[in-house]
Amino acid sequence: MALIADYLVQGCQMLLILLLAPLLTGWVRAVKARLLRRRGPSVLQPYRDLSKLLRKEVVLADSASWLFRVAPYLIFAALWVAAALVPTFASGLLFSWTADLIAIVALLGTARFFLALAGLDVGTSFGGIGSSREMMIASLAEPAMLMMVFTLSLLAGTTELSSVARFMLTAEVGLRVSLALALLALVMVAIAENARIPVDNPATHLELTMVHEAMVLEYSGRHLALIELSASLKLLLYLSLLGCIFAPWGMATAGAGPVAYLGGAAIYVAKLALGGLLLALFETSIAKMRVFRVDQFLGAALMLGLLGALLLFVSRSL
Amino acid sequence: MPAGVRFATMSLPLLLGLPMLLLAVGVYAIAAAQRPEGGRQVYGIALFACVVLLALALGHLLAGRAPTTLTLPLGLPWLGAHFRLDALAAFFLIVVNLGGAVASLFALGYGQHERAPERVLPFFPAFLAGMNLVLLADDAFTFLFAWEFMSLSSWALVMAHHQEPANARAGYLYLVMACFGTLALLLAFGLLAGPDGGYGFAAIRAGTTSPGFAALVLVLTLLGAGSKAGLVPLHVWLPLAHPAAPSHVSALMSGVMTKVAVYGFIRIVFDLLGEPALWWWGGLVLALGGITAVLGVLYALMQHDLKRLLAYHTVENIGIIFIGLGLALAFQANQMYASAALALTAALFHVLNHSLFKSLLFLGTGAVLTATGERDMERLGGLIHPMPWTALAFLIGSAAISALPPLNGFVSEWLTFQAILISPELPQWLLKFLVPAVGALLALSAALAATCFVKAFGITFLGRPRSPAAAGAVETDRYSLSALFVLAALCLLAGILPGLVVDGLAPVVSLLNGGARLMAQHDRPWLTLVPVVDVKSTYNGLLVLLFMTLSGFTAAFLIHRLASNAARRGPAWDCGFPDANPAFQYTAGSFAQPIRRVFGSIVFQARERVMMPPPGDLRPARFEVKLRDPVWERGYAPVAHAVVALSSRFNYLQYLTIRRYLSLVFGALVVLLLGMVLWR
Numbered sequence: 001m002a003l004i005a006d007y008l009v010q011g012c013q014m015l016l017i018l019l020l021a022p023l024l025t026g027w028v029r030a031v032k033a034r035l036l037r038r039r040g041p042s043v044l045q046p047y048r049d050l051s052k053l054l055r056k057e058v059v060l061a062d063s064a065s066w067l068f069r070v071a072p073y074l075i076f077a078a079l080w081v082a083a084a085l086v087p088t089f090a091s092g093l094l095f096s097w098t099a100d101l102i103a104i105v106a107l108l109g110t111a112r113f114f115l116a117l118a119g120l121d122v123g124t125s126f127g128g129i130g131s132s133r134e135m136m137i138a139s140l141a142e143p144a145m146l147m148m149v150f151t152l153s154l155l156a157g158t159t160e161l162s163s164v165a166r167f168m169l170t171a172e173v174g175l176r177v178s179l180a181l182a183l184l185a186l187v188m189v190a191i192a193e194n195a196r197i198p199v200d201n202p203a204t205h206l207e208l209t210m211v212h213e214a215m216v217l218e219y220s221g222r223h224l225a226l227i228e229l230s231a232s233l234k235l236l237l238y239l240s241l242l243g244c245i246f247a248p249w250g251m252a253t254a255g256a257g258p259v260a261y262l263g264g265a266a267i268y269v270a271k272l273a274l275g276g277l278l279l280a281l282f283e284t285s286i287a288k289m290r291v292f293r294v295d296q297f298l299g300a301a302l303m304l305g306l307l308g309a310l311l312l313f314v315s316r317s318l
Numbered sequence: 319m320p321a322g323v324r325f326a327t328m329s330l331p332l333l334l335g336l337p338m339l340l341l342a343v344g345v346y347a348i349a350a351a352q353r354p355e356g357g358r359q360v361y362g363i364a365l366f367a368c369v370v371l372l373a374l375a376l377g378h379l380l381a382g383r384a385p386t387t388l389t390l391p392l393g394l395p396w397l398g399a400h401f402r403l404d405a406l407a408a409f410f411l412i413v414v415n416l417g418g419a420v421a422s423l424f425a426l427g428y429g430q431h432e433r434a435p436e437r438v439l440p441f442f443p444a445f446l447a448g449m450n451l452v453l454l455a456d457d458a459f460t461f462l463f464a465w466e467f468m469s470l471s472s473w474a475l476v477m478a479h480h481q482e483p484a485n486a487r488a489g490y491l492y493l494v495m496a497c498f499g500t501l502a503l504l505l506a507f508g509l510l511a512g513p514d515g516g517y518g519f520a521a522i523r524a525g526t527t528s529p530g531f532a533a534l535v536l537v538l539t540l541l542g543a544g545s546k547a548g549l550v551p552l553h554v555w556l557p558l559a560h561p562a563a564p565s566h567v568s569a570l571m572s573g574v575m576t577k578v579a580v581y582g583f584i585r586i587v588f589d590l591l592g593e594p595a596l597w598w599w600g601g602l603v604l605a606l607g608g609i610t611a612v613l614g615v616l617y618a619l620m621q622h623d624l625k626r627l628l629a630y631h632t633v634e635n636i637g638i639i640f641i642g643l644g645l646a647l648a649f650q651a652n653q654m655y656a657s658a659a660l661a662l663t664a665a666l667f668h669v670l671n672h673s674l675f676k677s678l679l680f681l682g683t684g685a686v687l688t689a690t691g692e693r694d695m696e697r698l699g700g701l702i703h704p705m706p707w708t709a710l711a712f713l714i715g716s717a718a719i720s721a722l723p724p725l726n727g728f729v730s731e732w733l734t735f736q737a738i739l740i741s742p743e744l745p746q747w748l749l750k751f752l753v754p755a756v757g758a759l760l761a762l763s764a765a766l767a768a769t770c771f772v773k774a775f776g777i778t779f780l781g782r783p784r785s786p787a788a789a790g791a792v793e794t795d796r797y798s799l800s801a802l803f804v805l806a807a808l809c810l811l812a813g814i815l816p817g818l819v820v821d822g823l824a825p826v827v828s829l830l831n832g833g834a835r836l837m838a839q840h841d842r843p844w845l846t847l848v849p850v851v852d853v854k855s856t857y858n859g860l861l862v863l864l865f866m867t868l869s870g871f872t873a874a875f876l877i878h879r880l881a882s883n884a885a886r887r888g889p890a891w892d893c894g895f896p897d898a899n900p901a902f903q904y905t906a907g908s909f910a911q912p913i914r915r916v917f918g919s920i921v922f923q924a925r926e927r928v929m930m931p932p933p934g935d936l937r938p939a940r941f942e943v944k945l946r947d948p949v950w951e952r953g954y955a956p957v958a959h960a961v962v963a964l965s966s967r968f969n970y971l972q973y974l975t976i977r978r979y980l981s982l983v984f985g986a987l988v989v990l991l992l993g994m995v996l997w998r
Contacts, residue, residue, distance in 0.1 A: 120781055123903045
């Protein structure tokens with residue numbers, strides 16, 4: 001019986017993130033619109049877009065191969081699994097030990113690998129430019145992220161996220177230089193990985209940075225819906241990660257009962273709303289940078305992450 | 319006599335008999351090479367021998383048998399030829415013969431296209447036999463003899479197509495570097511044997527080496543085994559020689575022979591040198607590994623010859639293996655054997671993984687080469703349409719080598735990361751700074767590897783064909799495909815059942831690590847990988863695969879069922895740009911341009927130049943990229959220049975009169991006698 005309940009809770013988490021992801025994207029867009037003094041579409045618009053796209057037929061380019069048709073499902077599966085492994089409303093769920101933070105980073109890598117290949121598949125210049133730049137950004141963002149993981153793991157003694165979240169709630173953490181550096185690195189990586197201003201612009205592919213949107217230019221119909229949903233899931237994943245590591249308050253523990261779970265879920269939604277608000281504020285207050293400034297931006301993130309890890313190698317109290 | 323014991327005593331003679339069989343096949347191949355069925359016979363027997371060797375070695379390792387030894391009255395008269403089979407040799411025998419068996423299977427089909435079979439067939443089985451004998455050798459003479467045999471037979475294979483000037487140059491460089499490496503190993507064994515000349519490995523193990531000599535042995539082994547494995551800066555020959563050979567031999571050289579070099583390093587440093595590891599040894603190996611990993615992948619990213627890209631990428635993976643070995647040395651020096659077990663497991667796991675996916679990728683390139691006659695990526699493209707199965711296997715190999723879960727490459731890198739994360743306990747300050755820096759280098763090389771293989775797969779197999787040869791490709795034969803899919807399946811299996819591999823490696827680890835090993839993994843729930851209990855970091859490839867498959871298929875089923883499954887073909891959209899010409903696609907060079915600009919401008923001093931003709935001039939614009947190889951320019955070119963300058967300076971000595979020669983001889987005699995007098 002308890003096992004069935006555990007499975008149910010795990011399933012709820014998977015469904016919850018899938019349902020919340022478009023809402024988060026809609027929320028960020030709505031806040032941005034208000035900040036620009038536009039009325040903007042409703043926060044529910046991404047759901048409408050998705051359901052419309054899902055029902056439309058797919059137009060495949062003549063030169064598209066089977067990989068182009070398989071990739072959206074693969075990307076979606078990898079990102080959904082990765083996002084579901086990040087603790088949201090409760091820590092220590094049934095399958096939380098399946099993959100640690102390093103594996104989650106690598107799962108994001110799997111999704112990115114296939115997305116970049118899909119960009120190259122049709123054989124157009126837009127897809128190629130997107131893939132090439134996406135991989136350049138990833139080649140700096142992924143090590144920066146792993147350095148952040150190192151910092152956390154040196155403090156918490158593990159790379160498993162539920163244990164990290166539990167550790168971050170204990171009194172021994174306190175304020176640390178290394179954690180501040182890790183937070184900064186993670187935020188910078190999150191901005192770059194989600195194709196946000198100042199690295200990329202999620203609203204258009206017709207700009208000189210042309211990264212994510214250029215890569216998925218050839219997709220249409222249900223494939224595009226899955227790609228968009230995956231992008232929303234990725235944004236949700238990063239905000240959940242920030243919440244779970246740096247603001248783990250209010251998270252229920254495994255087996256705490258439905259009331260605690262509901263409370264945890266409410267707090268989780270509040271965290272997401274706050275995160276989305278901050279993201280929109282940041283995006284509207286900064287200008288986009290040239291594509292060959294991105295390497296300096298991410299190089300700084302990598303150095304910050306490395307510095308955090310180095311401090312901990314030198315002394316556990318920093 | 320119980321069957322198990324009889325088998326154990328029998329297995330070593332049988333194991334030795336099979337390399338002899340391979341040698342005999344090599345001799346037979348000299349005669350058979352011209353006959354049409356000769357290739358099939360040679361590769362068939364090689365396949366058989368490799369499979370039997372593989373089975374015997376697997377049996378030895380999994381049954382956990384004690385080492386067996388055998389002495390034959392060959393070689394040096396007072397020494398004899400000693401052979402020994404222990405867990406370490408058995409593990410590397412598995413790696414070598416798995417690669418050998420698959421390469422032979424592939425060659426059953428691929429070898430039919432060989433232009434000069436008489437230059438390949440005799441040396442292929444000899445090469446396999448040489449590698450097997452290196453692993454079984456139990457004295458320095460036999461080891462070095464087999465090592466040289468392996469080097470020379472592979473050199474002959476590199477020179478198989480010697481009419482091409484690039485291949486002749488590659489062969490020359492390979493020969494020079496192989497001689498240099500063997501010289502270093504020879505000196506290392508000389509130091510190990512001591513003044514009494516105890517060249518048997520048993521005698522070396524029993525003796526002790528003073529710390530100064532031990533450090534010298536370490537450096538010499540790094541030079542000798544490292545030059546064969548491709549450690550930076552000794553890697554220069556590797557990316558030239560490996561691609562020059564026929565593709566199934568390239569797979570063996572890159573996937574397997576580099577592992578024999580790693581075996582040589584492990585055998586000497588972990589086994590023969592014995593206990594007295596100093597902490598800075600680990601630091602040295604670690605730093606070399608980190609630099610090798612990043613430089614190797616950056617070199618690979620700059621290539622547009624598919625085989626050369628793969629060969630450079632081997633350099634990266636050797637770096638990852640040496641990072642694990644360096645960590646293990648550092649832990650052992652501090653008596654932290656539990657941590658050393660994790661680092662060693664990671665390194666050995668990566669040895670197995672790399673032999674699987676690098677062989678797969680080289681064989682896939684061979685299939686592409688057969689189909690198109692091209693290995694320049696700028697002239698390929700769109701091969702996924704005519705060669706869907708080769709493309710699938712190559713894709714699996716690319717994903718595995720890019721360390722993507724749930725495939726095998728990720729597991730060994732994950733284990734290496736876990737070993738790095740438990741290393742703040744190391745007391746030495748230099749290591750405290752070095753280890754996180756190497757961790758960053760490892761993370762960087764993993765991310766760059768993914769970029770490299772998006773390029774390798776994407777430009778070669780995706781998009782539209784860039785040349786008529788690529789447009790006219792056909793799927794490769796069944797032997798080749800079955801070889802590719804054996805390796806692809808093994809990549810997946812090792813990725814989703816890593817616990818079983820770790821358990822299989824346990825006897826090797828405990829042999830090298832004073833009895834300490836990782837705990838048994840096979841009884842964990844869901845076969846989860848739990849390297850260290852109190853660290854609580856876990857990974858389960860099986861469940862990741864299961865979840866991904868479930869969610870992917872559920873999404874596909876629901877969408878097709880409830881929403882829409884209609885699809886229509888049309889011209890590519892490309893933002894409304896009429897894009898008829900395949901030359902408008904991204905090329906290998908343009909794909910790597912951002913990386914070239916970000917990293918290459920520092921490492922390779924990459925310079926790009928666009929030469930625009932003036933208005934009215936109808937000549938095409940030209941784009942030029944200049945890359946400089948820092949290792950070659952700083953390390954090798956000065957040496958080569960000095961040798962040339964010296965020899966041209968002394969060139970006149972060849973044209974002297976007889977009187978002058980006689981006076982030279984007299985002068986030399988006087989100098990030597992004076993030296994003798996002063997020495998006393």
